[in-house]
Amino acid sequence: MEMDNKTDIKSLYLPELEECMRQRGEKAFRAKQIFQWMHEKLVTDFDEMTNLPASLREKLKETCTLTALTPVDVKVSAIDGTRKYLFGLADGNVIESVWMKYHHGNSVCISSQVGCRMGCRFCASTLDGLERNLTPSEMLDQIYRIQTLTGERVSNVVVMGSGEPMDNYDNLIRFVRLLSGEKGLNISQRNITVSTCGIVPGILKLSEEDLQITLALSLHAPSDEVRKTLMPIANRYALKDVLSACRTYFEKTGRRLTFEYSLVRGVNDNLEEARALTALIKDLHGHVNLIPVNPIKERDYVQSGRKAIEDFKNYLEKNGINVTIRREMGRDINGACGQLRKSYLDHEKEG
Numbered sequence: 001m002e003m004d005n006k007t008d009i010k011s012l013y014l015p016e017l018e019e020c021m022r023q024r025g026e027k028a029f030r031a032k033q034i035f036q037w038m039h040e041k042l043v044t045d046f047d048e049m050t051n052l053p054a055s056l057r058e059k060l061k062e063t064c065t066l067t068a069l070t071p072v073d074v075k076v077s078a079i080d081g082t083r084k085y086l087f088g089l090a091d092g093n094v095i096e097s098v099w100m101k102y103h104h105g106n107s108v109c110i111s112s113q114v115g116c117r118m119g120c121r122f123c124a125s126t127l128d129g130l131e132r133n134l135t136p137s138e139m140l141d142q143i144y145r146i147q148t149l150t151g152e153r154v155s156n157v158v159v160m161g162s163g164e165p166m167d168n169y170d171n172l173i174r175f176v177r178l179l180s181g182e183k184g185l186n187i188s189q190r191n192i193t194v195s196t197c198g199i200v201p202g203i204l205k206l207s208e209e210d211l212q213i214t215l216a217l218s219l220h221a222p223s224d225e226v227r228k229t230l231m232p233i234a235n236r237y238a239l240k241d242v243l244s245a246c247r248t249y250f251e252k253t254g255r256r257l258t259f260e261y262s263l264v265r266g267v268n269d270n271l272e273e274a275r276a277l278t279a280l281i282k283d284l285h286g287h288v289n290l291i292p293v294n295p296i297k298e299r300d301y302v303q304s305g306r307k308a309i310e311d312f313k314n315y316l317e318k319n320g321i322n323v324t325i326r327r328e329m330g331r332d333i334n335g336a337c338g339q340l341r342k343s344y345l346d347h348e349k350e351g
Protein backbone atom coordinates (compact mmCIF):
# COMPACT_ATOMS: atom_id res chain seq x y z
CA MET A 1 0.00 0.00 0.00
CA GLU A 2 2.62 2.51 -1.09
CA MET A 3 1.66 5.71 -2.94
CA ASP A 4 4.43 8.11 -4.01
CA ASN A 5 6.65 6.26 -1.53
CA LYS A 6 4.19 7.15 1.20
CA THR A 7 2.06 4.51 2.90
CA ASP A 8 -1.68 4.63 2.19
CA ILE A 9 -2.58 3.94 5.81
CA LYS A 10 -6.35 3.97 5.39
CA SER A 11 -6.01 0.83 3.24
CA LEU A 12 -4.18 -1.14 5.94
CA TYR A 13 -5.66 -3.80 8.21
CA LEU A 14 -5.07 -3.12 11.92
CA PRO A 15 -2.19 -5.64 12.32
CA GLU A 16 -0.48 -4.05 9.29
CA LEU A 17 -0.91 -0.60 10.80
CA GLU A 18 0.60 -1.90 14.04
CA GLU A 19 3.62 -3.14 12.08
CA CYS A 20 3.80 0.22 10.30
CA MET A 21 3.94 1.97 13.71
CA ARG A 22 6.61 -0.42 15.01
CA GLN A 23 8.73 0.35 11.95
CA ARG A 24 8.46 4.03 12.85
CA GLY A 25 9.56 3.35 16.42
CA GLU A 26 6.05 3.80 17.86
CA LYS A 27 4.01 1.66 20.26
CA ALA A 28 1.33 -0.62 18.82
CA PHE A 29 -1.49 1.11 20.74
CA ARG A 30 -0.94 4.16 18.52
CA ALA A 31 -2.15 2.05 15.60
CA LYS A 32 -5.46 1.40 17.41
CA GLN A 33 -5.91 5.11 18.01
CA ILE A 34 -5.15 6.02 14.41
CA PHE A 35 -7.37 3.22 13.11
CA GLN A 36 -10.26 4.54 15.19
CA TRP A 37 -9.74 8.11 13.96
CA MET A 38 -9.79 6.92 10.34
CA HIS A 39 -12.50 4.27 10.34
CA GLU A 40 -14.86 5.25 13.17
CA LYS A 41 -14.49 8.99 13.63
CA LEU A 42 -13.88 9.46 9.89
CA VAL A 43 -11.39 12.33 10.19
CA THR A 44 -9.72 13.68 7.06
CA ASP A 45 -6.57 15.24 8.51
CA PHE A 46 -3.79 13.98 10.77
CA ASP A 47 -4.15 17.16 12.84
CA GLU A 48 -7.61 16.06 13.90
CA MET A 49 -6.07 13.04 15.67
CA THR A 50 -5.81 15.01 18.88
CA ASN A 51 -4.71 12.21 21.21
CA LEU A 52 -1.49 11.71 19.20
CA PRO A 53 1.63 13.69 20.12
CA ALA A 54 2.39 16.50 17.65
CA SER A 55 5.71 14.81 16.77
CA LEU A 56 3.89 11.63 15.66
CA ARG A 57 1.41 13.62 13.61
CA GLU A 58 4.34 15.27 11.83
CA LYS A 59 5.97 11.89 11.24
CA LEU A 60 2.71 10.58 9.78
CA LYS A 61 2.39 13.57 7.46
CA GLU A 62 5.90 12.97 6.13
CA THR A 63 5.60 9.24 5.56
CA CYS A 64 1.91 8.42 5.08
CA THR A 65 -1.10 9.55 3.09
CA LEU A 66 -4.56 9.87 4.56
CA THR A 67 -7.00 9.43 1.68
CA ALA A 68 -9.77 12.04 1.81
CA LEU A 69 -11.99 12.65 -1.19
CA THR A 70 -13.04 16.19 -2.04
CA PRO A 71 -16.67 16.84 -2.92
CA VAL A 72 -16.68 18.57 -6.33
CA ASP A 73 -20.39 18.58 -7.03
CA VAL A 74 -23.62 17.17 -5.64
CA LYS A 75 -26.98 16.83 -7.34
CA VAL A 76 -30.04 16.30 -5.16
CA SER A 77 -33.17 14.72 -6.60
CA ALA A 78 -36.30 16.77 -6.03
CA ILE A 79 -38.33 13.58 -6.44
CA ASP A 80 -36.86 11.24 -3.85
CA GLY A 81 -33.90 12.97 -2.16
CA THR A 82 -31.30 10.76 -3.88
CA ARG A 83 -27.91 12.48 -3.93
CA LYS A 84 -25.31 12.03 -6.60
CA TYR A 85 -21.83 13.07 -5.51
CA LEU A 86 -18.87 13.83 -7.72
CA PHE A 87 -15.65 13.39 -5.72
CA GLY A 88 -12.13 14.55 -6.57
CA LEU A 89 -9.19 12.18 -5.94
CA ALA A 90 -5.67 13.25 -4.97
CA ASP A 91 -4.40 12.78 -8.56
CA GLY A 92 -7.10 15.01 -10.09
CA ASN A 93 -9.40 12.21 -11.27
CA VAL A 94 -13.09 12.38 -10.44
CA ILE A 95 -15.53 9.60 -9.55
CA GLU A 96 -19.19 9.45 -8.68
CA SER A 97 -21.10 7.84 -5.83
CA VAL A 98 -24.82 7.82 -5.07
CA TRP A 99 -26.70 8.05 -1.76
CA MET A 100 -30.23 6.64 -1.68
CA LYS A 101 -32.77 6.69 1.10
CA TYR A 102 -34.91 3.59 1.49
CA HIS A 103 -37.35 2.69 4.24
CA HIS A 104 -34.89 0.04 5.48
CA GLY A 105 -31.99 2.51 5.72
CA ASN A 106 -29.54 4.53 3.68
CA SER A 107 -27.71 2.91 0.82
CA VAL A 108 -24.57 4.07 -0.99
CA CYS A 109 -23.56 2.98 -4.48
CA ILE A 110 -19.80 3.28 -4.94
CA SER A 111 -17.41 3.23 -7.87
CA SER A 112 -14.63 0.62 -7.87
CA GLN A 113 -12.52 2.04 -10.71
CA VAL A 114 -11.99 5.34 -12.51
CA GLY A 115 -13.81 4.41 -15.73
CA CYS A 116 -14.05 0.80 -16.89
CA ARG A 117 -12.49 -1.27 -19.66
CA MET A 118 -15.32 -3.76 -20.15
CA GLY A 119 -17.06 -1.82 -22.93
CA CYS A 120 -20.71 -2.71 -22.23
CA ARG A 121 -22.69 -1.02 -24.96
CA PHE A 122 -25.23 0.89 -22.87
CA CYS A 123 -22.93 2.02 -20.06
CA ALA A 124 -21.57 5.56 -19.69
CA SER A 125 -18.78 4.45 -17.32
CA THR A 126 -16.81 2.79 -20.10
CA LEU A 127 -17.02 5.45 -22.81
CA ASP A 128 -13.50 6.74 -22.08
CA GLY A 129 -12.07 3.35 -21.06
CA LEU A 130 -10.29 2.56 -17.81
CA GLU A 131 -8.20 5.25 -16.17
CA ARG A 132 -7.09 3.30 -13.09
CA ASN A 133 -8.18 1.11 -10.21
CA LEU A 134 -9.42 2.67 -7.00
CA THR A 135 -7.51 1.87 -3.83
CA PRO A 136 -9.38 0.32 -0.87
CA SER A 137 -9.16 3.67 0.93
CA GLU A 138 -10.72 5.48 -2.05
CA MET A 139 -13.59 3.01 -2.09
CA LEU A 140 -14.09 3.35 1.67
CA ASP A 141 -13.86 7.11 1.66
CA GLN A 142 -16.82 7.44 -0.71
CA ILE A 143 -18.94 6.00 2.10
CA TYR A 144 -17.13 7.87 4.88
CA ARG A 145 -17.52 11.25 3.16
CA ILE A 146 -21.18 10.64 2.36
CA GLN A 147 -21.93 9.60 5.94
CA THR A 148 -20.21 12.76 7.17
CA LEU A 149 -21.86 15.05 4.61
CA THR A 150 -25.39 13.72 5.16
CA GLY A 151 -24.95 13.24 8.90
CA GLU A 152 -26.85 9.95 8.54
CA ARG A 153 -25.65 6.39 9.05
CA VAL A 154 -25.09 4.28 5.94
CA SER A 155 -26.42 0.75 6.37
CA ASN A 156 -26.19 -0.72 2.87
CA VAL A 157 -23.43 -0.56 0.30
CA VAL A 158 -23.62 -1.65 -3.33
CA VAL A 159 -20.56 -1.85 -5.54
CA MET A 160 -22.54 -0.95 -8.65
CA GLY A 161 -21.06 2.37 -9.68
CA SER A 162 -18.41 2.85 -12.37
CA GLY A 163 -15.93 0.03 -12.77
CA GLU A 164 -15.82 -3.74 -12.74
CA PRO A 165 -15.03 -4.86 -9.17
CA MET A 166 -13.59 -8.23 -10.28
CA ASP A 167 -11.09 -6.30 -12.40
CA ASN A 168 -9.81 -4.76 -9.15
CA TYR A 169 -10.12 -7.91 -7.07
CA ASP A 170 -7.56 -7.57 -4.27
CA ASN A 171 -8.55 -3.99 -3.49
CA LEU A 172 -12.22 -5.01 -3.48
CA ILE A 173 -11.63 -7.74 -0.89
CA ARG A 174 -9.62 -5.46 1.35
CA PHE A 175 -12.37 -2.83 1.05
CA VAL A 176 -15.08 -5.33 2.04
CA ARG A 177 -13.11 -6.58 5.05
CA LEU A 178 -12.32 -3.06 6.28
CA LEU A 179 -15.91 -1.87 5.78
CA SER A 180 -17.43 -4.82 7.62
CA GLY A 181 -14.75 -4.99 10.31
CA GLU A 182 -15.78 -4.63 13.94
CA LYS A 183 -13.47 -1.67 14.37
CA GLY A 184 -14.71 0.19 11.30
CA LEU A 185 -18.20 1.22 10.25
CA ASN A 186 -19.04 -2.42 10.93
CA ILE A 187 -21.52 -2.70 8.05
CA SER A 188 -22.88 -6.22 7.93
CA GLN A 189 -21.51 -8.23 5.00
CA ARG A 190 -25.09 -9.24 4.27
CA ASN A 191 -25.77 -5.59 3.51
CA ILE A 192 -22.95 -5.36 0.96
CA THR A 193 -23.62 -6.27 -2.67
CA VAL A 194 -20.97 -6.65 -5.36
CA SER A 195 -22.11 -6.55 -8.96
CA THR A 196 -20.08 -8.11 -11.77
CA CYS A 197 -20.42 -8.36 -15.53
CA GLY A 198 -19.49 -12.04 -15.15
CA ILE A 199 -15.75 -12.63 -14.79
CA VAL A 200 -15.67 -16.34 -14.02
CA PRO A 201 -12.30 -16.67 -12.21
CA GLY A 202 -13.25 -13.66 -10.02
CA ILE A 203 -16.59 -15.21 -9.02
CA LEU A 204 -14.94 -18.54 -8.19
CA LYS A 205 -12.23 -16.86 -6.14
CA LEU A 206 -14.83 -14.79 -4.28
CA SER A 207 -16.68 -17.95 -3.33
CA GLU A 208 -13.55 -19.08 -1.42
CA GLU A 209 -13.15 -15.89 0.64
CA ASP A 210 -15.50 -16.85 3.44
CA LEU A 211 -17.51 -13.68 3.00
CA GLN A 212 -21.27 -13.25 3.38
CA ILE A 213 -21.74 -10.58 0.74
CA THR A 214 -24.41 -10.70 -1.96
CA LEU A 215 -23.26 -11.37 -5.49
CA ALA A 216 -25.16 -9.67 -8.30
CA LEU A 217 -24.60 -10.85 -11.85
CA SER A 218 -25.26 -8.51 -14.76
CA LEU A 219 -27.00 -11.02 -16.98
CA HIS A 220 -28.94 -8.83 -19.43
CA ALA A 221 -29.71 -11.61 -21.92
CA PRO A 222 -30.58 -15.31 -21.74
CA SER A 223 -28.36 -16.32 -24.67
CA ASP A 224 -24.69 -15.83 -25.49
CA GLU A 225 -25.72 -14.50 -28.87
CA VAL A 226 -27.73 -11.54 -27.56
CA ARG A 227 -25.43 -11.06 -24.57
CA LYS A 228 -22.45 -10.61 -26.90
CA THR A 229 -24.21 -7.71 -28.63
CA LEU A 230 -24.53 -5.90 -25.29
CA MET A 231 -21.43 -6.98 -23.36
CA PRO A 232 -18.03 -7.76 -24.93
CA ILE A 233 -17.11 -9.85 -21.86
CA ALA A 234 -19.61 -12.44 -23.15
CA ASN A 235 -17.05 -13.28 -25.85
CA ARG A 236 -14.64 -14.37 -23.12
CA TYR A 237 -16.94 -16.29 -20.79
CA ALA A 238 -19.88 -18.35 -21.99
CA LEU A 239 -23.15 -18.03 -20.06
CA LYS A 240 -23.06 -21.66 -18.96
CA ASP A 241 -19.68 -21.11 -17.29
CA VAL A 242 -20.78 -17.83 -15.71
CA LEU A 243 -23.90 -19.47 -14.27
CA SER A 244 -21.96 -22.48 -13.10
CA ALA A 245 -19.62 -20.11 -11.21
CA CYS A 246 -22.70 -18.41 -9.71
CA ARG A 247 -23.99 -21.80 -8.58
CA THR A 248 -20.67 -22.47 -6.89
CA TYR A 249 -20.92 -19.10 -5.14
CA PHE A 250 -24.39 -19.98 -3.86
CA GLU A 251 -23.34 -23.46 -2.74
CA LYS A 252 -20.22 -22.26 -0.94
CA THR A 253 -21.72 -19.21 0.76
CA GLY A 254 -25.44 -20.01 1.02
CA ARG A 255 -26.09 -16.49 -0.25
CA ARG A 256 -28.91 -16.01 -2.73
CA LEU A 257 -27.88 -14.45 -6.01
CA THR A 258 -29.24 -11.38 -7.73
CA PHE A 259 -29.49 -11.27 -11.52
CA GLU A 260 -29.58 -7.82 -13.05
CA TYR A 261 -31.38 -7.55 -16.34
CA SER A 262 -31.44 -4.17 -18.11
CA LEU A 263 -34.39 -4.11 -20.46
CA VAL A 264 -33.60 -2.65 -23.86
CA ARG A 265 -36.42 -2.16 -26.33
CA GLY A 266 -36.35 -4.66 -29.17
CA VAL A 267 -33.10 -6.25 -27.96
CA ASN A 268 -33.84 -8.42 -24.92
CA ASP A 269 -37.37 -7.60 -23.77
CA ASN A 270 -39.77 -9.98 -25.51
CA LEU A 271 -41.59 -12.90 -23.90
CA GLU A 272 -39.47 -15.42 -25.74
CA GLU A 273 -36.51 -14.01 -23.83
CA ALA A 274 -38.47 -14.07 -20.57
CA ARG A 275 -39.12 -17.75 -21.19
CA ALA A 276 -35.47 -18.49 -21.95
CA LEU A 277 -34.40 -16.52 -18.87
CA THR A 278 -36.78 -18.53 -16.68
CA ALA A 279 -35.39 -21.81 -17.98
CA LEU A 280 -31.82 -20.61 -17.48
CA ILE A 281 -32.04 -19.57 -13.83
CA LYS A 282 -35.00 -21.52 -12.50
CA ASP A 283 -33.02 -23.79 -10.20
CA LEU A 284 -30.53 -21.14 -9.08
CA HIS A 285 -32.74 -19.67 -6.32
CA GLY A 286 -31.89 -16.18 -7.47
CA HIS A 287 -33.76 -12.95 -7.58
CA VAL A 288 -34.13 -10.96 -10.81
CA ASN A 289 -33.82 -7.21 -10.75
CA LEU A 290 -35.24 -5.70 -13.93
CA ILE A 291 -33.67 -2.35 -14.81
CA PRO A 292 -35.36 -0.26 -17.48
CA VAL A 293 -32.25 0.77 -19.46
CA ASN A 294 -31.29 4.35 -18.89
CA PRO A 295 -30.51 5.80 -22.33
CA ILE A 296 -27.17 7.61 -22.78
CA LYS A 297 -26.74 10.16 -25.53
CA GLU A 298 -23.71 8.39 -27.04
CA ARG A 299 -25.76 5.27 -27.89
CA ASP A 300 -29.15 4.70 -29.42
CA TYR A 301 -30.58 2.10 -27.04
CA VAL A 302 -34.16 2.80 -26.03
CA GLN A 303 -35.94 1.89 -22.80
CA SER A 304 -38.61 -0.79 -23.09
CA GLY A 305 -42.19 0.43 -22.85
CA ARG A 306 -44.08 0.20 -19.55
CA LYS A 307 -46.25 -2.62 -20.87
CA ALA A 308 -43.31 -4.69 -22.13
CA ILE A 309 -41.63 -4.30 -18.74
CA GLU A 310 -44.78 -5.36 -16.86
CA ASP A 311 -45.37 -8.31 -19.21
CA PHE A 312 -41.78 -9.46 -18.79
CA LYS A 313 -42.07 -9.23 -15.02
CA ASN A 314 -45.42 -11.02 -14.91
CA TYR A 315 -44.10 -13.87 -17.03
CA LEU A 316 -41.18 -14.45 -14.69
CA GLU A 317 -43.39 -14.19 -11.62
CA LYS A 318 -45.97 -16.64 -12.94
CA ASN A 319 -43.18 -19.08 -13.59
CA GLY A 320 -41.84 -19.01 -10.07
CA ILE A 321 -39.03 -16.47 -10.42
CA ASN A 322 -38.63 -13.90 -7.70
CA VAL A 323 -38.53 -10.55 -9.51
CA THR A 324 -38.61 -6.81 -8.91
CA ILE A 325 -38.46 -3.81 -11.20
CA ARG A 326 -35.74 -1.48 -9.97
CA ARG A 327 -37.20 1.80 -8.81
CA GLU A 328 -35.51 4.56 -10.72
CA MET A 329 -33.88 6.60 -8.00
CA GLY A 330 -32.93 10.18 -8.76
CA ARG A 331 -34.48 10.08 -12.24
CA ASP A 332 -34.20 13.85 -12.49
CA ILE A 333 -30.44 14.07 -11.77
CA ASN A 334 -28.56 12.59 -14.70
CA GLY A 335 -29.59 9.02 -13.93
CA ALA A 336 -27.33 6.43 -15.57
CA CYS A 337 -24.24 5.47 -13.71
CA GLY A 338 -21.12 7.23 -14.99
CA GLN A 339 -23.12 9.98 -16.69
CA LEU A 340 -22.45 12.71 -14.15
CA ARG A 341 -18.69 12.10 -14.35
CA LYS A 342 -18.86 11.91 -18.13
CA SER A 343 -20.67 15.23 -18.50
CA TYR A 344 -18.24 16.82 -16.02
CA LEU A 345 -15.25 15.61 -18.07
CA ASP A 346 -16.80 16.72 -21.38
CA HIS A 347 -17.47 20.14 -19.89
CA GLU A 348 -13.84 20.40 -18.64
CA LYS A 349 -12.57 19.54 -22.15
CA GLU A 350 -14.75 22.22 -23.74
CA GLY A 351 -13.85 24.80 -21.09
Ligand SMILES: C[S@@+](CC[C@H](N)C(=O)[O-])C[C@H]1O[C@@H](n2cnc3c(N)ncnc32)[C@H](O)[C@@H]1O
Pocket residue numbers: 120122123124125159160161162163164165195196197217218260262291292293294295296336337
Ligand atom coordinates in the same frame (compact mmCIF):
# COMPACT_ATOMS: atom_id res chain seq x y z
C1 LIG B 1 -22.38 0.17 -13.78
S1 LIG B 1 -22.37 -1.55 -13.46
C2 LIG B 1 -21.08 -1.70 -12.24
C3 LIG B 1 -20.86 -3.08 -11.73
C4 LIG B 1 -20.29 -4.07 -12.73
N1 LIG B 1 -19.31 -3.53 -13.56
C5 LIG B 1 -21.39 -4.71 -13.54
O1 LIG B 1 -21.41 -4.52 -14.76
O2 LIG B 1 -22.21 -5.40 -12.95
C6 LIG B 1 -23.84 -1.81 -12.47
C7 LIG B 1 -25.08 -2.19 -13.26
O3 LIG B 1 -25.56 -1.06 -13.98
C8 LIG B 1 -25.99 -1.49 -15.24
N2 LIG B 1 -26.01 -0.37 -16.17
C9 LIG B 1 -24.97 0.32 -16.69
N3 LIG B 1 -25.40 1.28 -17.52
C10 LIG B 1 -26.74 1.23 -17.51
C11 LIG B 1 -27.76 1.97 -18.17
N4 LIG B 1 -27.47 2.97 -18.99
N5 LIG B 1 -29.04 1.63 -17.92
C12 LIG B 1 -29.35 0.62 -17.09
N6 LIG B 1 -28.45 -0.12 -16.44
C13 LIG B 1 -27.14 0.18 -16.65
C14 LIG B 1 -24.97 -2.54 -15.56
O4 LIG B 1 -25.31 -3.37 -16.61
C15 LIG B 1 -24.87 -3.28 -14.27
O5 LIG B 1 -25.86 -4.26 -14.16
Ligand code: SF4
Pocket residue numbers: 116117118119120123124125126161162163164197218
Ligand atom coordinates in the same frame (compact mmCIF):
# COMPACT_ATOMS: atom_id res chain seq x y z
S1 SF4 C 1 -21.78 -2.22 -17.02
FE1 SF4 C 1 -20.20 -2.62 -15.49
S2 SF4 C 1 -18.66 -3.84 -16.57
FE2 SF4 C 1 -19.97 -2.98 -18.10
S3 SF4 C 1 -18.88 -1.14 -18.76
FE3 SF4 C 1 -20.35 -0.54 -17.17
S4 SF4 C 1 -19.23 -0.61 -15.28
FE4 SF4 C 1 -18.05 -1.73 -16.78
